[in-house]
Amino acid sequence: xxxxxxxxxxxxxxxxxxxxxxxxxxxxxxxxxxxxxxxxxxxxxxxxxxxxxxxxxxxxxxxxxxxxxxxxxxxxxxxxxxxxxxxxxxxxxxxxxxxxxxxxxxxxxxxxxxxxxxxxxxxxxxxxxxxxxxxxxxxxxxxxxxxxxxxxxxxxxxxxxxxxxxxxxxxxxxxxxxxxxxxxxxxxxxx
Amino acid sequence: xxxxxxxxxxxxxxxxxxxxxxxxxxxxxxxxxxxxxxxxxxxxxxxxxxxxxxxxxxxxxxxxxxxxxxxxxxxxxxxxxxxxxxxxxxxxxxxxxxxxxxxxxxxxxxxxxxxxxxxxxxxxxxxxxxxxxxxxxxxxxxxxxxxxxxxxxxxxxxxxxxxxxxxxxxxxxxxxxxxxxxxxxxxxxxx
DNA sequence: GTCTATACCTGGATAGAC
DNA sequence: GTCTATCCAGGTATAGAC
Numbered sequence: 001x002x003x004x005x006x007x008x009x010x011x012x013x014x015x016x017x018x019x020x021x022x023x024x025x026x027x028x029x030x031x032x033x034x035x036x037x038x039x040x041x042x043x044x045x046x047x048x049x050x051x052x053x054x055x056x057x058x059x060x061x062x063x064x065x066x067x068x069x070x071x072x073x074x075x076x077x078x079x080x081x082x083x084x085x086x087x088x089x090x091x092x093x094x095x096x097x098x099x100x101x102x103x104x105x106x107x108x109x110x111x112x113x114x115x116x117x118x119x120x121x122x123x124x125x126x127x128x129x130x131x132x133x134x135x136x137x138x139x140x141x142x143x144x145x146x147x148x149x150x151x152x153x154x155x156x157x158x159x160x161x162x163x164x165x166x167x168x169x170x171x172x173x174x175x176x177x178x179x180x181x182x183x184x185x186x187x188x189x190x191x
Numbered sequence: 192x193x194x195x196x197x198x199x200x201x202x203x204x205x206x207x208x209x210x211x212x213x214x215x216x217x218x219x220x221x222x223x224x225x226x227x228x229x230x231x232x233x234x235x236x237x238x239x240x241x242x243x244x245x246x247x248x249x250x251x252x253x254x255x256x257x258x259x260x261x262x263x264x265x266x267x268x269x270x271x272x273x274x275x276x277x278x279x280x281x282x283x284x285x286x287x288x289x290x291x292x293x294x295x296x297x298x299x300x301x302x303x304x305x306x307x308x309x310x311x312x313x314x315x316x317x318x319x320x321x322x323x324x325x326x327x328x329x330x331x332x333x334x335x336x337x338x339x340x341x342x343x344x345x346x347x348x349x350x351x352x353x354x355x356x357x358x359x360x361x362x363x364x365x366x367x368x369x370x371x372x373x374x375x376x377x378x379x380x381x382x
Numbered sequence: 383g384t385c386t387a388t389a390c391c392t393g394g395a396t397a398g399a400c
Numbered sequence: 401g402t403c404t405a406t407c408c409a410g411g412t413a414t415a416g417a418c
Binding site for chain 1: 211212213215216289290291295296298299300302303304313316338341342344345346347348349350352353355356357362365366369
Binding site: 197228229231232235236 | 402403404405
């Protein structure tokens with residue numbers, strides 16, 4: 001710690017607070033306080049709140065792309081790679097139980113606000129969907145790869161929403177197992 | 192039209208606006224304008240914004256109970272009754288594509304706000320879960336009724352979230368069919 | 383680049399006349 | 401029960417000194 005510029009710190013803090021408290025409920029004062037700068041100084045780095053949101057989404061897109069690439073090398077087979085996706089529900093269990101899915105909750109909030117950045121935020125979803133579709137194709141499910149990708153994305157979203165509401169670890173593990181089972185069956189069908 | 196009292200009208204409008212715009216993003220001015228009363232008059236009926244939220248949640252609980260009772264009479268078998276639940280995704284398709292699930296999005300928002308009414312809102316979820324569990328038990332799945340209920344609830348939540356993000360009717364219909372297929376398989380296993 | 387001070391607006395909430 | 405007027409807190413944004 002730390003080669004980070006102030007701008008980068010602002011984006012990191014904003015990223016976390018937007019996730020934990022929601023976009024609208026996070027104020028400049030909240031972010032400035034955590035970064036340890038004055039509110040005035042803030043505007044030297046970002047002109048508007050929308051500009052911070054754009055930077056946060058852009059950073060999330062970059063981080064997500066990096067994570068997907070990591071999974072490409074972590075998983076030897078398409079099935080293993082897709083399991084990496086399913087298992088983020090376990091990896092991020094604590095945060096998901098507290099705040100839900102970072103992508104799903106942001107997209108839902110922006111939809112209600114009818115916010116201009118809606119489409120940008122949606123690209124986080126399409127990133128996962130397209131990557132999953134590629135994996136399902138590699139698994140031999142070229143014909144319905146995109147449907148399978150959407151199905152899995154939907155199930156993980158639903159699990160995140162209910163995990164957030166009920167704070168139930170057992171439920172998450174059971175659903176993760178069920179998704180892995182479902183995945184294996186789809187792989188067997190293809191083979 | 193209308194035998195409704197002003198208080199009832201306020202709750203109806205607030206219910207709709209909380210769904211469409213979110214709780215925090217809906218102001219007293221928004222509600223007052225749609226009801227057609229002044230902001231000052233507003234406080235004659237509800238002292239605080241939290242009080243309106245309580246009233247809205249309470250009304251939703253009442254309406255939900257009525258809907259579940261209706262499904263009890265609509266469906267001849269437990270499987271048919273559960274299908275009533277699955278099909279709300281089709282019935283409310285347009286609204287879900289625009290605003291997501293009324294229950295899921297409210298619960299998620301209140302979680303981020305760390306709002307006192309979180310637990311009350313969660314009762315909307317438990318209402319569905321418990322009703323579904325009763326139906327699965329009646330279907331002969333006493334042993335795993337609650338797990339099946341949570342699974343179905345999660346899937347419908349996920350479909351609502353992605354339907355909201357992608358505005359994809361075809362996806363909703365495909366997932367509804369898949370859920371009905373899954374349900375039938377569970378019923379066959381029990382028989 | 384960082385600060386203080388401040389303008390401006392919105393939103394929740396109150397008082398009091400009618 | 402309904403209104404107008406008003407207060408106050410908090411949030412976004414700007415100006416300008418250091």
